[in-house]
Amino acid sequence: MLYRQQYGIPVEWGTAVTVQAMVFGNAGDDSATGVAFTRDPANGEKVFYGEYLVNAQGEDVVAGVRTPKAMAEMAKELPTSFKQLEKVRSKLEKHFRDMQDFEFTIEHGRLFILQTRNGKRTGLAAVRIAVEMQKERLMSQETALLKIPAESIDSLLVPVFDPKALKAAPVIGKGLPAGPGGATGRIAFTAAAAELETRKGNKVVLCRTETSPDDLKGMLHSQGILTSRGGVSSHAALVARQLGKVCICGAGDISINYERKTLTAGKFVLNEGDYISIDGSTGLIYKGMIESADSEVTRVIDGKLKASKSYTYQLFQTVMKWADKHRTMNIRTNADTPAMAQRAVAFGAEGIGLCRTEHMFFDGDRIDYMRQMILAVDEVQRRSALKKLLPFQRKDFVGLFKAMQGRPVTIRLLDPPLHEFLPHDDTVRRQLAQKLNVPLDFVIERIKALHEENPMLGCRGCRLGILYPEITEMQTRAIFEAAAQVLKGKKGIKVKPEIMIPLVGFRQELADQLNIVHRVAKEVMTKRKIKINYLVGTMIEVPRAAITADEIAHEADFFSFGTNDLTQTALGLSRDDMGLFYEAYQQKEIYNKNPFASLDQTGVGKLIELAVERGRSTKPNLKLGICGEHAGDPSSIDFCHRAGLDYVSCSPPRVPIARLAAAQAKLLN
Structure with a gap:
């Protein structure tokens, strides 16, 4: 069941049996038996890869009971059979036009091929095999793109061990490299222990004599897997x-004692919970925690490594x-700082689809001014505090506009409820009272007055701007003053601000905030004697907005689907509290996937399709995007393409x- 859920296999497909x-x-x-790959499934290199055992059955190889021999040794031990297998290897790739994983048996010198299938491979191997097979004309460019699981690109970007830290770390053993990269974590000997440690916020390396399907949950929770038995085609490796x-x-060289909860390697004895580090590219095992370093791709992007020196980067760039x-959809990023924006652009982002302005208020002294504004008892006090915040916001937006170099920047106005900015700790409350020169009791009473039973559905988003229009005024002024400053600067950088009003459910809500935005924009442009082209739109994140999208579209230049909140409001589900029953729902297969990780296409998806249809019935050229976490999920991206969205906006590391x-969505649809 867990396997089906992990790989999205519907239960109604059933199970096939081969006789x-x-x-x-x-x-x-x-006689012998073995498992072979036509290319290295760990790194994609074009070598004959696999293992075999003489005088054995297939189960002996894959179960990990005996450690098998590498295929290269067969050239000496069983040379005739090895030559036959080399011919089979070439024939399989030419026929199936993909890397093959095949099982064979030799009975009294006669070779039998038992089965073949497209081989499982690491992310790096998937990219390398696709690029090199396209060069070898075994597959087209389009087929090569479809052969690479989109998620696998992530493995080219993940950190590896820092070379200096690696040299200083004590090597305690070596095994067969079966999954590349570096992993550091606390030792866990069981799936349950791995899950428990990750719930505490710790990273884990699952250490087993050998793994079985019962260990899948622990493997999912772990950074890496280490086994003392088995080969590169064992359950753990696959x-x-x-x-x-x-x-x-x-x-x-590793001995694991489950009863004593110890891992012994020569003179080293490690206990469950101790740190261990494994390098799946070299097979080396290290005692303790090792600092990690950026991947080759990241180092090239950062200018720390020449592109000509990194074959991995060249493969990445080709893909x-x-x-x-x-592809036809644009790719934007969710970024709140110039550094995040620059990294996303380096990864190929074509704009910012979501800048969360609330994150800017927590930096430095500005949180005190923000709290002063929240605790104000009237508009005069609020405007006084907002006047202090304006320079900070303006500076933030200047940085973003410069970093994006003329690309569109979608800025969401203040969204969370105000109480999220207030301190809950008594000591911090006391310090705040002293800074603002007000009684502590006043601070406590104001915090109580702002308390909400259900803040997620309370006074937040556009409701804040309607209740306190001066907040919308300050943020709008900061945006347009920043845009004017960048446009009129020495370099004259173009700007494309897109202002997004959150949590709109009624046309009148958006119209109310639009009046403020347009008025302030006109004031700034008149004063600075400059013309700034801009858009104003809204997030579609409550069901009513999707249902009445035709009405809301009269006011909006664009829609951006906030699928995090749209999922919560459509499913009546809190992502913070779903852990209480999520596992039971998975076991009963009510949820095949986490609806906050992969879009609920049959439910939330219907609301999106309805909003697209109705919004564009009012404005045929209405710009449409998505900025929730789903925008980095390949399955959800495929849905967005089919729904007719113009762009997706995800976190910087998910941009590639x-x-x-x-691209895959375009090719498949």
């Missing part, structure tokens, strides 16, 4: 490659160029994944 004649690899020293996990198998050639997923 075939039996052959015997355990018939003597002229599942780790599927999950994109760091993995080392067949570490014979990204292909993806950009075929989104570029590939958008």
Whole structure:
């Protein structure tokens, strides 16, 4: 069940069974059995990869009971059979036009191919195999793009061990590299222990003698997997490659005692909970925690490594160029700082689809001014505090506009309820009272007055701007003053501000806030004697907005689907509290996927499709995007393409994944 859920296999498909004649690899020293890959499934290199055992059956190889021999040794031990397998290897790739994972048995010198399938591979291997097979004309560019799971691009961007820290770390053992990358975490000997540690916020390395399907949950929770038995085609290796996990198998120098909860490697004895580090690219095992370093791709982007020195970066760039050639949706990013924006642009972002302005208020002294504004008893006091916040907001937006170099920047006005900015700790409350020169009791009473039973559905989003229009005025003024400053600066950088009003459910709500935005924009442009082109739109994040999208579209220049809140309001589900029953829902297969990770296409998706249809019935050229967490999920991106959205906006590290997923969506639809 867990396997089906992990890979999105519907329960109604059932289970297939293959019946075939039996052959015997355990018939003597002229017999053998093995599992082979036409290319290295760990790094994608074009080498004959796999393992075998003489005088054994297939179960002996995959179960990890005996540590098998590498395929290269067969050239000497069983040379005739090895030559036959080399011919089979070439024939399989030419026929299936993909890397193959096949099982074979040799019975008294006669070779039998038992089965073949497209081989499971790591993210790096998937990219390398696709690029190189396209160069070899075994597959087209379009097929190559579809062969790469979009999520696998992430493995090219993940950190690896810092070289200096690696040299200083004590090596305690070595195994077979089965899943590349570096992983550090606390030792967990069981799936339950791994889950418990991750719930505490700790990283984990699952250490087992060998793994079985019962360990899948622990593997999902772990940064990496280490086994003392088994080879590169064992259960641990195969599942780790599927999950994109760091993995080392067949570490014979390692002894694991489940009863004592110890891992022994020579003179080193580690207990459950101690730190261990594994390098799935080299097979080396280290004691303790090792600092990680950026991936080669990241180092090239940051100018720390020449592109010509990194084959991995060249593979990455090839796939990204292909993806950009075929996709039709734009890819934006969710960024609140210039540094985040610059990193996203380096990864290929074409604009900012969501700047959360509330994050800017927590920096430095500005949180005190924000709290002063919230605690104000009248408009005069609020405007006084907002006047102090204006320079900070303006500076923030100047930084974003400069970083984006003329690309569109969608800025969401203040969204969360005000009480989220207020301190809950008595000591901090006392310090705030002293800073503002007000009695502590006054601070406590104001905090109580702002308390809401259900703040997620309370006074937030556009409701704040309607109740306190001076907040909308200050943020709008900061945006347009920043835009004017950048436009009229020495470099004259273009700006494309897009102002987004959150939590709109009624046309009148958006109209109310639009009046303020247009008025302030006109004031700034008149004063600065400058023309700034801008858009004003709204987030579609409550069901009513989707249902009445045709009305709201009269006021909006664009819609951006805030699918985090739209999922909560449509499903009547709190993402913070769903943990109480989520596991039971998964077991009963009510939820096949986490609805906050992958879009509920049959429910929330229907609301999006309705809003698209009705919004564009009013304005055929209405710009449409998505800025929730779903915008980085390949399955959800495919839905967005089919729904007719113009762009998706995800976190900076997910931008390359989104570029590939958008191309795949175009090719598949």
